[in-house]
Amino acid sequence: MLNKHSLSTLATWPWAVLTPVLLFVAIAIFALWISPYDPTTQNYSAVLQGSSWEHWLGTDYLGRDLLSRIITGAQVSLVAMSIVLIAALIIGVTIGSFAGYVGGKTELVLISAIDIILSLPSLVVALAFIGIIGPGYWSMIAALTMAWWANYARMSRAVVTSELHQPYIEAARVMGASHLHIFVRHILPHVLALVVVYASADAGALVLAIATLSFLGLGVEPPTPEWGQMLVDGMNYLEQYPRLVVLPGLALTLVVSSFNLLGEHFALKKVPRGLTQRHLKILKRLRAQEEARISELEASA
Amino acid sequence: MSSNPVIEVQDLKVHFPGQHKNQPVRAIDGVSFEVSAGDFHAIVGESGCGKTTLARTIVGLQKATSGDILIRGQSITSLLKNRKTLARDVQFVFQNPLGALSRRQTVYQSLEEPLFIHRKGTAAERHRRVLELADLVGLPHNALDRLPRSLSGGQRQRVAIARALALNPSILICDEPLSALDVSIQAQIVALFARLQKELGLTIVMITHDLSVVREVCSSVTVMYLGRIMEANNTEQLFEQPAHPYTQALLSSVPSPDPRIESSRQRIVLKGDPPSPMNPPSGCRFHTRCLRAIENCKNAEPALQPQRPSGLIACHLV
Numbered sequence: 001m002l003n004k005h006s007l008s009t010l011a012t013w014p015w016a017v018l019t020p021v022l023l024f025v026a027i028a029i030f031a032l033w034i035s036p037y038d039p040t041t042q043n044y045s046a047v048l049q050g051s052s053w054e055h056w057l058g059t060d061y062l063g064r065d066l067l068s069r070i071i072t073g074a075q076v077s078l079v080a081m082s083i084v085l086i087a088a089l090i091i092g093v094t095i096g097s098f099a100g101y102v103g104g105k106t107e108l109v110l111i112s113a114i115d116i117i118l119s120l121p122s123l124v125v126a127l128a129f130i131g132i133i134g135p136g137y138w139s140m141i142a143a144l145t146m147a148w149w150a151n152y153a154r155m156s157r158a159v160v161t162s163e164l165h166q167p168y169i170e171a172a173r174v175m176g177a178s179h180l181h182i183f184v185r186h187i188l189p190h191v192l193a194l195v196v197v198y199a200s201a202d203a204g205a206l207v208l209a210i211a212t213l214s215f216l217g218l219g220v221e222p223p224t225p226e227w228g229q230m231l232v233d234g235m236n237y238l239e240q241y242p243r244l245v246v247l248p249g250l251a252l253t254l255v256v257s258s259f260n261l262l263g264e265h266f267a268l269k270k271v272p273r274g275l276t277q278r279h280l281k282i283l284k285r286l287r288a289q290e291e292a293r294i295s296e297l298e299a300s301a
Numbered sequence: 302m303s304s305n306p307v308i309e310v311q312d313l314k315v316h317f318p319g320q321h322k323n324q325p326v327r328a329i330d331g332v333s334f335e336v337s338a339g340d341f342h343a344i345v346g347e348s349g350c351g352k353t354t355l356a357r358t359i360v361g362l363q364k365a366t367s368g369d370i371l372i373r374g375q376s377i378t379s380l381l382k383n384r385k386t387l388a389r390d391v392q393f394v395f396q397n398p399l400g401a402l403s404r405r406q407t408v409y410q411s412l413e414e415p416l417f418i419h420r421k422g423t424a425a426e427r428h429r430r431v432l433e434l435a436d437l438v439g440l441p442h443n444a445l446d447r448l449p450r451s452l453s454g455g456q457r458q459r460v461a462i463a464r465a466l467a468l469n470p471s472i473l474i475c476d477e478p479l480s481a482l483d484v485s486i487q488a489q490i491v492a493l494f495a496r497l498q499k500e501l502g503l504t505i506v507m508i509t510h511d512l513s514v515v516r517e518v519c520s521s522v523t524v525m526y527l528g529r530i531m532e533a534n535n536t537e538q539l540f541e542q543p544a545h546p547y548t549q550a551l552l553s554s555v556p557s558p559d560p561r562i563e564s565s566r567q568r569i570v571l572k573g574d575p576p577s578p579m580n581p582p583s584g585c586r587f588h589t590r591c592l593r594a595i596e597n598c599k600n601a602e603p604a605l606q607p608q609r610p611s612g613l614i615a616c617h618l619v
Binding site: 166167168170171172173174175176177178181185186189190284287290291293294297 | 360361362384385386387388389392393395396397400401402403404405409414415418419424425428429445446461464468
């Protein structure tokens with residue numbers, strides 16, 4: 001429903017901050033259609049070319065189109081990042097909320113474990129994990145999830161413990177609400193509101209971590225185009241053909257900084273409350289419909 | 302007092318762990334009273350005398366250290382095994398309505414929640430019940446879609462009361478339901494309580510420190526001091542002939558609207574603060590501040606005993 005209100009709400013959205021992120025997501029989703037060449041097809045008759053009408057950004061040492069590789073690299077990064085982020089959120093929110101809700105010794109044990117993981121740099125945790133289960137795409141995702149969930153667990157626990165002692169939780173308890181009801185209806189929304197905002201800033205760091213692991217040869221394996229992978233490939237030609245390194249690096253920098261900007265914006269609450277307002281309006285409309293239906297029923301009866 | 306008490310508190314003690322292990326905070330230290338059906342019972346006392354703890358213990362939000370609370374003859378500990386059943390009979394109104402309502406739920410959602418928890422009726426029936434509740438407490442229907450933060454203080458408390466009444470409880474425990482409100486709004490909410498009590502035949506226990514409210518609507522009063530009951534009586538008797546020195550001091554602080562009475566009102570000013578509930582005074586707890594304390598007050602704690610013509614009192618002088 002595009003009415004005047006929603007349009008004016010849209011106008012207040014921080015488009016300057018959102019656009020780069022949305023652009024990245026769009027490129028990743030439509031990578032298959034917008035990349036001019038297959039990113040893994042090698043063409044030995046066109047190796048290390050400069051930019052031309054055929055190859056806008058040139059080709060690499062195997063004659064693969066650089067633009068296609070960067071575009072598909074966006075997709076690889078986004079997919080890996082989304083999987084890690086969602087898995088880390090689910091694990092982190094579950095463990096953290098459980099610790100906060102149950103309290104006592106269980107909380108102490110869980111929170112100590114979380115603190116131990118948090119005390120180590122996340123990349124070190126990921127590297128250690130890969131060292132145990134061996135390199136590869138899925139082990140990279142598992143390792144990054146292991147390294148990332150603790151942050152969300154700690155945040156969830158903090159929110160749960162602060163909300164748990166609010167009088168309205170006690171009110172729900174007096175009403176006879178079960179623990180599940182209290183958690184799902186009252187506590188989880190608060191947890192998600194904070195954690196998702198934090199995750200939006202974390203997305204950039206994750207893209208960087210994925211590139212780092214691939215750069216080290218521990219993540220995405222060739223020939224899958226991945227920005228970290230492309231940096232390694234280009235290293236040998238850095239002096240003659242710097243664009244082989246600069247362009248994927250630039251893509252990486254842009255994505256990371258645009259996610260950071262978005263996260264900062266969210267953290268400073270510069271995003272308007274348009275969504276909740278709209279939610280309320282929809283609720284109101286639904287109630288009006290319901291009311292009309294009931295009065296109709298009563299009239300006929 | 303009456304033959305069929307709905308709430309019986311029997312030698313209730315609630316202690317909290319203090320800074321020292323062997324020195325607990327004695328928030329409630331041996332309190333017994335009864336509330337009979339249809340009573341509007343007030344519990345009054347200074348801040349820190351254990352009123353709120355008492356209210357929370359009655360609805361099961363606070364565990365008793367010893368003693369028992371019987372609701373219609375059934376012990377609270379056994380009732381708490383099934384909170385839903387208890388919730389249909391006993392409800393609680395919190396001191397601060399803004400805190401007691403979820404800031405993310407609209408008024409409608411808040412009112413629907415108890416019905417939802419107890420799986421009462423279909424969506425249409427719940428809808429009708431919510432509108433009924435809104436009418437019952439005098440809440441305009443256009444307030445139903447708002448969030449608590451955009452309501453006035455009086456409206457918030459009306460929502461909280463409506464929510465407490467959603468399950469048709471027969472007992473309402475109110476923890477200082479007026480103290481978060483403006484004076485002009487207080488009068489409206491007091492009138493609302495009085496009306497609801499008559500219309501729905503509720504038994505209400507109201508924790509308050511506002512004695513003029515007590516005089517206006519309550520039928521019986523319990524006066525607490527430092528975790529103990531000082532005096533209990535019906536409202537009329539207590540206001541006409543306060544027997545306990547502490548009650549007398551409390552009542553002397555209430556201004557009268559009648560200028561003739563007001564000009565002759567003698568204010569009894571108690572010196573100092575109430576002693577710490579961690580280390581209550583020996584003998585009568587009030588003797589450190591009592592104007593009429595005698596030697597015996599320091600040594601022996603007076604028992605709560607019947608007084609004439611009605612009520613109970615704990616004082617050596619009576």
